[in-house]
Amino acid sequence: MDALPEYSMMVGEVRWRCLGFGDEGVPYRMAQNFPMLLEAARAARRRAYAPYSRFQVGAALLMDGVEFTGTNVENASYGGTLCAERSAVSAAVSSGRRSLELIAVSTDASELPEIGMRAPCGLCRQVISEFATPGLLVLLDGGTAIDGTAQGDVIPFDLLLPWRFRLKGERLG
Ligand code: THU
Secondary structure, three states: OOOOOEEEEEEOOEEEEEEOOOOOOOOHHHHOOHHHHHHHHHHHHOOOEOOOOOOOEEEEEEEOOEEEEEEOEOOOOOOOOEOHHHHHHHHHHHOOOOOEEEEEEEEOOOOOOOHHHOOOOHHHHHHHHHHEEEEEEEEEEEEEOOOOOEEEEEEEHHHHOOOOOOOOOOOOO
């Protein structure tokens, strides 16, 4: 993949690396929610049930302006494991929410530079896309910089999942 355009910005105490944005950059209206959503994802991660992989993941999202969180919920069958992102989406949809506006993910790999180790898996991307509103942003916890500053990445969801699978005539219901 070609190098993405990137720039940095501070929102509250957190430094964000914004990847893949054009001239307009990250909408200020959404950026206001970044610090609290990152904090909620980090808190959720501490509640993860991950005795098998020991890889703890927390997700926090805004649907219809309301915050929901989820963690990975592992299972002895392994295959029954649920990812944090899908836990959070299930919680929100079960409460009657349908419009996903912002999602943050925090993982045990937050300190690592590799985006692929911190971003939602392919299955979660498809589930997220079911409820994604146009312009959905994904926040990835980036841990703590050497100077002690909390950091993260902001990525447009469309960059993570172009050409998502959909059915003809599909509507958000
Ligand atoms: N996991 C998530 O919760 N979200 C992802 O997007 C990737 C993987 C969890 C599933 C499993 O409990 C652990 O991380 C290791 O794969």
